[in-house]
Amino acid sequence: xxxxxxxxxxxxxxxxxxxxxxxxxxxxxxxxxxxxxxxxxxxxxxxxxxxxxxxxxxxxxxxxxxxxxxxxxxxxxxxxxxxxxxxxxxxxxxxxxxxxxxxxxxxxxxxxxxxxxxxxxxxxxxxxxxxxxxxxxxxxxxxxxxxxxxxxxxxxxxxxxxxxxxxxxxxxxxxxxxxxxxxxxxxxxxxxxxxxxxxxxxxxxxxxxxxxxxxxxxxxxxxxxxxxxxxxxx
Amino acid sequence: xxxxxxxxxxxxxxxxxxxxxxxxxxxxxxxxxxxxxxxxxxxxxxxxxxxxxxxxxxxxxxxxxxxxxxxxxxxxxxxxxxxxxxxxxxxxxxxxxxxxxxxxxxxxxxxxxxxxxxxxxxxxxxxxxxxxxxxxxxxxxxxxxxxxxxxxxxxxxxxxxxxxxxxxxxxxxxxxxxxxxxxxxxxxxxxxxxxxxxxxxxxxxxxxxxxxxxxxxxxxxxxxxxxxxxxxxxxxxxxxxxxxxxxxxxxxxxxxxxxxxxxxxxxxxxxxxxxxxxxxxxxxxxxxxxxxxxxxxxxxxxxxxxxxxxxxxxxxxxxxxxxxxxxxxxxxxxxxxxxxxxxxxxxxxxxxxxxxxxxxxxxxxxxxxxxxxxxxxxxxxxxxxxxxxxxxxxxxxxxxxxxxxxxxxxxxxxxxxxxxxxxxxxxxxxxxxxxxxxxxxxxxxxxxxxxxxxxxxxxxxxxxxxxxxxx
Numbered sequence: 001x002x003x004x005x006x007x008x009x010x011x012x013x014x015x016x017x018x019x020x021x022x023x024x025x026x027x028x029x030x031x032x033x034x035x036x037x038x039x040x041x042x043x044x045x046x047x048x049x050x051x052x053x054x055x056x057x058x059x060x061x062x063x064x065x066x067x068x069x070x071x072x073x074x075x076x077x078x079x080x081x082x083x084x085x086x087x088x089x090x091x092x093x094x095x096x097x098x099x100x101x102x103x104x105x106x107x108x109x110x111x112x113x114x115x116x117x118x119x120x121x122x123x124x125x126x127x128x129x130x131x132x133x134x135x136x137x138x139x140x141x142x143x144x145x146x147x148x149x150x151x152x153x154x155x156x157x158x159x160x161x162x163x164x165x166x167x168x169x170x171x172x173x174x175x176x177x178x179x180x181x182x183x184x185x186x187x188x189x190x191x192x193x194x195x196x197x198x199x200x201x202x203x204x205x206x207x208x209x210x211x212x213x214x215x216x217x218x219x220x221x222x223x224x225x226x227x228x229x230x231x232x233x234x
Numbered sequence: 235x236x237x238x239x240x241x242x243x244x245x246x247x248x249x250x251x252x253x254x255x256x257x258x259x260x261x262x263x264x265x266x267x268x269x270x271x272x273x274x275x276x277x278x279x280x281x282x283x284x285x286x287x288x289x290x291x292x293x294x295x296x297x298x299x300x301x302x303x304x305x306x307x308x309x310x311x312x313x314x315x316x317x318x319x320x321x322x323x324x325x326x327x328x329x330x331x332x333x334x335x336x337x338x339x340x341x342x343x344x345x346x347x348x349x350x351x352x353x354x355x356x357x358x359x360x361x362x363x364x365x366x367x368x369x370x371x372x373x374x375x376x377x378x379x380x381x382x383x384x385x386x387x388x389x390x391x392x393x394x395x396x397x398x399x400x401x402x403x404x405x406x407x408x409x410x411x412x413x414x415x416x417x418x419x420x421x422x423x424x425x426x427x428x429x430x431x432x433x434x435x436x437x438x439x440x441x442x443x444x445x446x447x448x449x450x451x452x453x454x455x456x457x458x459x460x461x462x463x464x465x466x467x468x469x470x471x472x473x474x475x476x477x478x479x480x481x482x483x484x485x486x487x488x489x490x491x492x493x494x495x496x497x498x499x500x501x502x503x504x505x506x507x508x509x510x511x512x513x514x515x516x517x518x519x520x521x522x523x524x525x526x527x528x529x530x531x532x533x534x535x536x537x538x539x540x541x542x543x544x545x546x547x548x549x550x551x552x553x554x555x556x557x558x559x560x561x562x563x564x565x566x567x568x569x570x571x572x573x574x575x576x577x578x579x580x581x582x583x584x585x586x587x588x589x590x591x592x593x594x595x596x597x598x599x600x601x602x603x604x605x606x607x608x609x610x611x612x613x614x615x616x617x618x619x620x621x622x623x624x625x626x627x628x629x630x631x632x633x634x635x636x637x638x639x640x641x642x643x644x645x646x647x648x649x650x651x652x653x654x655x656x657x658x659x660x661x662x663x664x665x666x667x668x669x670x671x672x673x674x675x676x677x678x679x680x681x682x683x684x685x686x687x688x689x690x691x692x693x694x695x696x697x698x699x700x701x702x703x704x705x
Binding site for chain 1 (some may be wrong): 489490493494496497498499500501502504505508509528532556558562566569597600
């Protein structure tokens, strides 16, 4: 039995209950639910969950504000947030991701996918500390800033390596175009079009060859690296 | 120089021309007047001559040249010159010179020179153009010639003195008219240009600035009208924006409201399916029906929302299109299907060759491709699906072709209608909503394109999307 604390925030108590039942069936027992924004914020800061499932349309305090509040408080900034959304407001999802949410799932969702995403987020919270990531024949060395496929060095530009490292350090986390852009230019504020990111991604995919397909395009939102199960790191 | 500027400068030119024409006509009239004045003068001379003849006849009868000269000299200050010659063409009396006579009837000998001199003088004076009238007088002492002359220059001078004022008046008028015309032109031109700038701004959709309305001036009403129109437009755009926002909110809310219970239902069914293993066949069937129908309802909600959003975008004039690489989009759409876990998935052929840049909504184009490909997979029973993108000079064709069962001719015309299904039972069983092709058609229409279907039973289907390419 995993002891991770999971907080489910949804104004529909039936959905809260169902998610709780499904998570319990999936092996998570330490679960709390909140039906409105105020209650949710109170629970987050008192209970300090390991993961938050967040609906965006909430009474009292909306999901977006909660997301920002959690990510802007050092105490809670590392808690992964998965947005649950009826996808009615794609902009809200983008805003949520830009506020720091790690992933999003559209309603109605499959319980299996929900469980898989929760698992991936819980596992990946500590991924950022590795110096080298190996997957099959792909090896990324963050210290030496090089990437090898089957021992052959792949020639990446500065931007491409930055994008690849953020993806590799946070597999499964969805990044919006403007997030990736901010990452590349720091806060200097070069005004590059968001579409420029698409070009970088296309080039990166080409250079990574068969591993390129792990970079997923998420329509209307951004990009993420697909979750891989046999992730060997050292 | 704009057309209006040309027109505006044409106005003072026209006015100046009119004034010039009027002046010319007046000039002609003056000449005519002068000519008739001369004629009148001549006839007056005639009458005058008769009066003089009546007066001098008795003097001539007496051959009293001294009295005659006295008489003539009375006219000395007049403009009329009276000259009388005897039958030998010798001047015996002239109003402009004094002739001395020894006795009453014979001129002095010395007077001969004087007369000759006088004649010379006379000739000199005659150099001017003269109006003269000559007549002969039969008197007891012989035949005499009476000549009355007026210098034309004298007459003209008098005339011109009178007409000088008229000409002066005309020149002053000409300058005045030209100045006024130029002033009016400028008065029209400056506010006109300002108004035009304002109107151009409004036409470009910039309704933020107010229009400067000249307080007075000929364009005041027009400026007020345009200003009112801009305000009206602004209000209407605001109303439309409100309506559009309301519609979007409504669509979003409906989506949320329907999907929330759907989420609960599907989640509950999935939980039941996974948690208990002891269902009998009927129970399992029921759970599957709930799950399938829930999934279908979700697909239907998504498709209806897509159509509603497309329609609201079709009613807007601005499309907010961006340029994107169609080759990538098609590759993405194809990849999405290749990753699907299905056993009898047909082979999808697409060779991305050269880059095709299209201006449009990338997501919608991908959705259209998705719908066409998934239709081909679901219904055609074809083993191969070919996708091609062909670029011609100003059109772009996207072709999705299968080699399956095809579509009967009677269905082709209605295939793009909403909820139209060729085989209803089969379509439902495969999870179709009946809206897929209607959405494709709306997407193509939004991009100002057309979609055609070439098909025959057992000959497969060829969907051809034709999109206009700018540049």
